[in-house]
Amino acid sequence: MVSGLTIGERQGAIVILVLLAVIGTIMAAAAGRTGDPMSVHGFIVLLFSLAVLAVVFWGYYTPAPDEGRLKSYYDDPSKAGIIIAMIWAVIGMFVGDWVAWLLAYPDLTFDAAWSSFGRLRPVHTTGVIFGFGGNALIATSFHVMQRTSRARMPDQLSPWFVLVGYNLFCILAVSGYLLGITQSREYAEPEWYADIWLVIVWVTYLVLYLRTLARRKEPHIYVANWYYLAFILVVAMLHIVNNLAVPVSYAGAKSYSLFSGVQDAMTEWWYGHNAVAFFLTAGFLAMLYYYLPKRAERPIYSYRMSIVGFWGITFFYMWAGSHHLHYTALPQWVQTLGMSFSAMLLIPSWIAAANALLTLNGAWHKVRDDATLRFMMMAAVFYGLTTFEGSFMAIRPVNSLSHYTDWTIGHVHAGALGWVALITFGSIYALVPWLWKRERMYSLKLVEAHFWLALAGTLVYVFAMWNSGVIQGLMWRTYNESGTLAYSFVDSMIAMHPYYITRAIGGLLFLAGALIGCYNIWMTIRRPAPVAESARWDAPLPAALQPAE
Amino acid sequence: MSVNERDPHTGHMLTGHEWNGIKELNTPVPKPVWIFLIAAFLFSVACWILLPAWPLGSTYTKGLLGTDQRDVVTEQVHNAAMARSVWTGKIAAMDYAAIRRDQALMTMVRQDGHRLFGDNCAACHGINAMGGKGYPNLIDRDWLWGGDAETVAQTIRAGINSSDENTRVSQMPSFGRDGMLDGKAIFAVSQYVLSLSNPGAVKGTPAETLRTGAKVFADNCAACHGPKGLGDHAMGAPNLTDNIWLYGGDAQTIYTTIYDGRHGEMPAWSPRLSATDIKILTLYVLDRGGPPQ
Numbered sequence: 096m097v098s099g100l101t102i103g104e105r106q107g108a109i110v111i112l113v114l115l116a117v118i119g120t121i122m123a124a125a126a127g128r129t130g131d132p133m134s135v136h137g138f139i140v141l142l143f144s145l146a147v148l149a150v151v152f153w154g155y156y157t158p159a160p161d162e163g164r165l166k167s168y169y170d171d172p173s174k175a176g177i178i179i180a181m182i183w184a185v186i187g188m189f190v191g192d193w194v195a196w197l198l199a200y201p202d203l204t205f206d207a208a209w210s211s212f213g214r215l216r217p218v219h220t221t222g223v224i225f226g227f228g229g230n231a232l233i234a235t236s237f238h239v240m241q242r243t244s245r246a247r248m249p250d251q252l253s254p255w256f257v258l259v260g261y262n263l264f265c266i267l268a269v270s271g272y273l274l275g276i277t278q279s280r281e282y283a284e285p286e287w288y289a290d291i292w293l294v295i296v297w298v299t300y301l302v303l304y305l306r307t308l309a310r311r312k313e314p315h316i317y318v319a320n321w322y323y324l325a326f327i328l329v330v331a332m333l334h335i336v337n338n339l340a341v342p343v344s345y346a347g348a349k350s351y352s353l354f355s356g357v358q359d360a361m362t363e364w365w366y367g368h369n370a371v372a373f374f375l376t377a378g379f380l381a382m383l384y385y386y387l388p389k390r391a392e393r394p395i396y397s398y399r400m401s402i403v404g405f406w407g408i409t410f411f412y413m414w415a416g417s418h419h420l421h422y423t424a425l426p427q428w429v430q431t432l433g434m435s436f437s438a439m440l441l442i443p444s445w446i447a448a449a450n451a452l453l454t455l456n457g458a459w460h461k462v463r464d465d466a467t468l469r470f471m472m473m474a475a476v477f478y479g480l481t482t483f484e485g486s487f488m489a490i491r492p493v494n495s496l497s498h499y500t501d502w503t504i505g506h507v508h509a510g511a512l513g514w515v516a517l518i519t520f521g522s523i524y525a526l527v528p529w530l531w532k533r534e535r536m537y538s539l540k541l542v543e544a545h546f547w548l549a550l551a552g553t554l555v556y557v558f559a560m561w562n563s564g565v566i567q568g569l570m571w572r573t574y575n576e577s578g579t580l581a582y583s584f585v586d587s588m589i590a591m592h593p594y595y596i597t598r599a600i601g602g603l604l605f606l607a608g609a610l611i612g613c614y615n616i617w618m619t620i621r622r623p624a625p626v627a628e629s630a631r632w633d634a635p636l637p638a639a640l641q642p643a644e
Numbered sequence: 645m646s647v648n649e650r651d652p653h654t655g656h657m658l659t660g661h662e663w664n665g666i667k668e669l670n671t672p673v674p675k676p677v678w679i680f681l682i683a684a685f686l687f688s689v690a691c692w693i694l695l696p697a698w699p700l701g702s703t704y705t706k707g708l709l710g711t712d713q714r715d716v717v718t719e720q721v722h723n724a725a726m727a728r729s730v731w732t733g734k735i736a737a738m739d740y741a742a743i744r745r746d747q748a749l750m751t752m753v754r755q756d757g758h759r760l761f762g763d764n765c766a767a768c769h770g771i772n773a774m775g776g777k778g779y780p781n782l783i784d785r786d787w788l789w790g791g792d793a794e795t796v797a798q799t800i801r802a803g804i805n806s807s808d809e810n811t812r813v814s815q816m817p818s819f820g821r822d823g824m825l826d827g828k829a830i831f832a833v834s835q836y837v838l839s840l841s842n843p844g845a846v847k848g849t850p851a852e853t854l855r856t857g858a859k860v861f862a863d864n865c866a867a868c869h870g871p872k873g874l875g876d877h878a879m880g881a882p883n884l885t886d887n888i889w890l891y892g893g894d895a896q897t898i899y900t901t902i903y904d905g906r907h908g909e910m911p912a913w914s915p916r917l918s919a920t921d922i923k924i925l926t927l928y929v930l931d932r933g934g935p936p937q
Contacts, residue, residue, distance in 0.1 A: 243663040317663040388666045394651055397671035398659045407681075427713045428696035428704040435688035435697075442681045446673075457653035577752040578728040583762020585771055 096255075097154025099164070099171050104252040108151050111256065115144035122288070125346035132274045133288070133348040136267055143263050160251075167634050168241040172254040174530050176234025177523055179262060180227050181613050184516075187222025188606040194219055195599035199592060209273040217272045217284045223511065224282065224375065226265045231519045232378040233258055233300070236323045238526060239385045240304060243320055244311030245636045253303045260296035264289055276348045280363050282370050283337050287350040290338040297331045312636040318401045322381035325409055329373040337366035357424045364419040372412035375510065376444075376478075379518050380408075383451050383478075386522040387471045391461055396453035400446050407443025411436050418489035421498060430491065437489030444482035451475040466539065466546040470521030473550060477513025484509065496572070501591065502564025505557045512553040512605055520549065520612060527616050529633070537618035545608040545615070552605030556598050563594035735927075736920050740793035743927060750931065757928025760921055764913065765929075773932050778891060778908060783933040786888045788814075790877040791933075797926040801914040804880065808912030814880035819864065820903030832857035833865065834899040840873045840885045841893060 097105060123137025194215050197203045204210045237254055241247060248254055268285040271277065277284040285293075304327055308316060340350040354362045388395050395401060417425060417433030452475050455462055462472050484506050488497045497503060524542055528535050536542055567587050575581040649658040656669040692698060695707040706712075731752045735743060743749050762771060768779045775781040785791060789799055789812060802810040819825040825833070836857025839846040846854065862871065868881035875883035882890060890908070891901055913922060 243666075245664070313663055315661050315663075317661075317666065385666070389664075392665075393653075394658060394667035394669050396654075396669055397673065398661070398668040399671065399673045400677070401668070403673055403677070422713065426696070426704070427711075428699060430713075431691055431695045431697045431707075435691045439681075439684040439688055442677065442684050445680075446677055575755045577731065577755045578724060579756040580759045581755070583759045583766065583771075585762045585766050589771075 096171055096175065097151055098157040099160055099169065100251045100255075102159050104250065105151060105155055107252050108255070109148065109155075112144045112148040112151065116141055116148070119144060126348070129344075129346060131344075131347040132271075132276050133286075133346070135274055136271065136276070136288070136348070139266060139270055140263070143266065147259060165247060165635075167247070168238075169248045169251055169254065170238065170530050171251075172258050173234045173238045173526075176230050176237070176258050177527065177530070177616070179258070180230035180234060180519070180523070181609070181616060183222055183226025183230055183265070184609045185606070185613060187219055187224075187227050188602065188609055190215055190222055191219040192599060192602040192606050195595065195602050199595035199599055208275065214272050214275065217277065218269050220282060221265065221268045221272070221284070223516075224370075225268065226262075228375065228378070228515055228519065229261060229265070230258070231523065232323075232326065232374075232382075233261060235382050235385075235522055235526065236304070236327075236378075238530070239319050239381065240307050240323065241635065242633075243313065243317040243385070244307055245313055246307055246310040247635045248303065249306045249310060253299055257296055257300045257303060260292070260299070264293045264296060267292070271348070278338070278340065278350065278352070280337065280352070280366075282367055283334070283363070286348045287338070287340050287342045288348075290334065290340075294331070294335060297327070297334065301327045301331060317385075318395070318405065319381040319385040321405050322377045322384065325405075326373050326378035326381065329369060329377070329409075333366045333369050333373070337362055357420075357426075360420055360423070361417060361425060361429065365416040368416035368419060369412060371510070372408070372415070375515050376408065376412075379474075379515050380447055382518050382522045383447075383471060383475065386518075386525045387451055387468070387475070388454055390465070390468045390471065390521075390525045391455055391458035393454050393456070393458045396450050396456065400450040404443045404446035404450060408440070408447065411440040411443060415440055415489065418494065421489075421491050421494040434489050434491055437486050441482060441486035444486075445479055448475050448479035448482070451478075466543040467521055467524040467536075470517050470524065470546055470549075473546075474514050474518035474521060477509060477517060477553070481506065481510040481514055496568040497564060500564040500567040500571075501560045501594070502568065505560025505564055508560065509553070509557045512549070512556060516605070517549060517553075520545065520609075523612070523616070527619050531620050533619055533622060537615050537622055541611050541615040545611045548604050548608030548611065552601045552603070552608060555601030555604060557601075559594045559597035559601060563591050563598070566590055566594075732920050735923055740923075740927065740930075744931070750927070753924050753927045754931065757924050757931070760917070760925050761928055764917065765925070768910075773929065780890055781888070782929050784888060785933050786883065786886065787877065788875075788880045788882055788890075791930070793926055793930060795877075796929060797922055799910065800917075800922050800925055801912065803912035804910040805907060806909060806912040808914065811912060812880060816901065816906040818903065818905030821905070825860065825864065825902070829856070829860050830899060830902050833860040834895060834902055836861050837865075837873065837884050837898050837902075838893070838895055841887055845895065 100108065119137050119140030119142075121137070122140060123134045126133035126137060193203075194212055197212055197215070201212075204212070208214065237248065264285070267289040271285060271289065276286050278286055283290075304324060308320060308324075339353040341353065342350040352359055352362075384395070384401070414436035415433055417429045418437045419433075421430050421434070452472065455468075455472060458468070461468050463469075487493055488502070488506060497506075524536055527533070567590070570582040570587040570590060571580070571584075573581040649660070650656070651658055651667075651669055654669060654671075656671045659668045659670045661668050692705070693707065694709045695711065696704055697707060698705045731749060734746075734749055735753070738746070738749075743753070761769075761773065765773070769775050769782055770779070773782040774784075780788060787795075789795055789804075798810075799812060802808045802812060804812045804814065817824065820827065820830050832853045834857070835846050835849045836854050839849075839854060839857075861869075861873070865873070868876060868879045869884055870876055870881075873884035875881045882888075887893065889897075891897055891906060913925075917925070
């Protein structure tokens with residue numbers, strides 16, 4: 096890994112890591128004086144930077160890469176990103192299934208603070224969304240932006256900074272939850288110092304992406320890059336605004352949001368829903384738009400639908416967040432806007448899903464035979480289903496039934512398992528043999544097994560939560576002849592129990608699929624007999640050659 | 645690549661773009677897409693016209709329906725209260741005995757009481773009201789403070805050892821921890837207490853110990869639990885001669901109770917529940933215990 100860096104970049108990495116180690120030491124010392132849990136984070140930053148520093152020193156005296164490297168794409172960070180993403184997938188899904196059992200059997204906390212539902216649940220959400228999803232997005236975006244620009248990344252250090260720095264953020268986030276460090280903002284729980292660090296990482300990511308695009312040898316920018324760029328740009332904006340906060344002390348973890356009351360709630364859900372839009376949708380649509388046509392070897396069905404879909408999704412999503420606050424203290428006019436824009440959002444969402452499925456025209460026999468492509472096809476189907484469900488649930492009267500129930504959880508997982516995870520697994524199964532220059536995955540049967548486990552797990556999960564959610568919603572609004580509510584809350588809890596067990600079993604199936612995927616990827620990487628020569632087309636255009644306009 | 649290339653499978657023209665082997669068809673956006681887009685937009689426009697929708701500086705468009713969620717909720721809550729008042733009015737006005745004789749009213753009490761009990765009381769007393777360790781069983785007709793309706797209602801209103809100014813106050817002192825009795829005396833009195841409800845359990849205990857225990861009991865416990873250990877509702881002191889135990893009736897638990905003391909708490913519910921709700925809960929709890937004796 097280090098052998099790919101120039102000597103100057105190796106020195107740059109050392110400077111950055113030493114600086115980080117110093118920051119970690121200061122955090123540990125400053126917070127340690129008051130016994131603030133931030134000191135643990137100081138030690139984590141210190142250890143993390145020392146560990147990466149050790150890796151850099153280990154490879155420091157390997158020969159510098161020759162100029163020949165510029166004739167190929169730089170894929171080392173993508174390879175590392177894929178492996179890290181799979182590790183996070185297993186961690187995040189394992190904790191997810193753990194908390195699923197915890198809901199069915201609340202005594203599983205063993206009376207420890209860190210193992211309570213409130214602390215473990217964000218470990219699950221951050222682990223799968225940011226750990227698994229985020230690393231997969233970073234890894235694939237590096238791969239896709241180089242190919243579709245026909246240009247190598249401008250340098251070797253910044254992609255590593257983005258990948259490694261991003262994972263430091265994820266580790267700070269997850270360890271913080273277990274320690275009880277949280278802003279209590281859903282999907283934005285990490286405290287101020289972790290947030291500042293992510294801003295630095297994310298701006299580097301944006302600059303890297305723009306620099307690569309600026310070096311492109313193609314006259315046009317491919318759709319996947321529109322989506323990746325929207326993802327990077329808007330996530331930066333959302334993250335910064337939602338996390339505006341004043342730390343109580345620079346030597347402590349606690350901070351207070353700049354917003355209060357209903358403005359605070361609105362800012363959080365403007366962030367929250369656009370995280371769904373630009374992290375979990377735009378980023379993964381970028382994956383879909385590259386790996387699906389590539390794997391199917393079919394042209395995109397309609398360039399025009401790509402355009403309408405992209406601008407529709409980016410424009411409408413921005414307004415939709417207030418549908419998370421129907422029937423609350425939020426003024427009703429904001430709710431009406433959120434509801435109506437959510438309804439309009441369905442059309443561009445379905446345009447994107449239809450564009451993907453119609454691209455498979457002429458390749459349906461491949462969908463039948465190739466589980467990798469079937470992952471992507473099924474992802475597009477779930478994308479369509481989930482966006483329909485989302486728009487439907489955003490209608491106020493529907494929301495009055497679905498809100499605060501497990502229906503929401505079912506909806507989220509139809510999207511997260513059925514759409515986000517399936518497109519990611521499909522893309523990874525396509526990408527791994529390309530990256531490691533193997534003919535194909537180690538075992539196609541295991542890809543097939545993973546597909547069916549993932550699909551079964553998703554369906555079991557989602558159907559359990561639909562049932563549970565609708566039953567909950569109905570129990571909470573059932574009146575008896577005395578004109579009072581027929582059920583107490585605990586009655587609805589008891590009614591949920593069988594569904595919670597079913598859900599946990601669905602999650603277990605999904606986790607089992609991910610474990611099989613890890614094994615398959617690992618065996619593919621370990622397998623000898625690489626393809627003799629990388630495909631000729633898989634290289635950037637030399638600087639001298641310009642494509643015909 | 646040619647700009648005028650045609651895809652042989654679909655028959656559509658290609659755009660001429662190509663990225664690493666990915667091409668695009670120049671298929672026009674299908675008509676239904678535009679129709680649905682327009683339909684969704686018209687739906688939105690209708691929402692904006694009918695409902696509060698767009699901000700205008702310090703105010704907003706109110707919508708033709710003139711609806712406001714706050715007014716809607718206020719009206720619905722008022723109407724529901726009015727509808728319920730048909731029977732809640734009777735509950736408030738009538739006395740406990742009369743209500744318990746009125747089967748129609750008791751049906752309402754059972755329905756609403758189930759929900760009130762589940763949402764407020766079940767967390768400690770269990771959804772079946774049978775309590776648990778440290779939480780009294782409410783349907784065994786054995787009462788710490790007395791089982792007549794007004795007494796039960798007062799317990800719900802003010803709580804036990806709560807922060808309410810009218811709270812019931814009761815405490816089992818820590819005879820051992822606070823040094824009032826030595827270990828030997830505590831063992832003796834615990835064996836004696838055990839013998840009151842379960843003579844069989846102290847068969848192996850020397851008569852001397854039980855005699856000592858009886859004396860310790862008379863000197864230290866009888867003030868609250870009564871000379872015969874029958875308890876006292878005025879003090880909230882439990883009857884020690886029956887087989888109903890709040891913390892457990894085995895020798896070890898009795899010893900621990902005397903050594904460490906007990907200081908159970910029940911919150912006052914008057915700040916949270918209305919007088920009628922408390923009356924309904926009282927009736928519900930008594931009703932769960934069976935018909936009036």
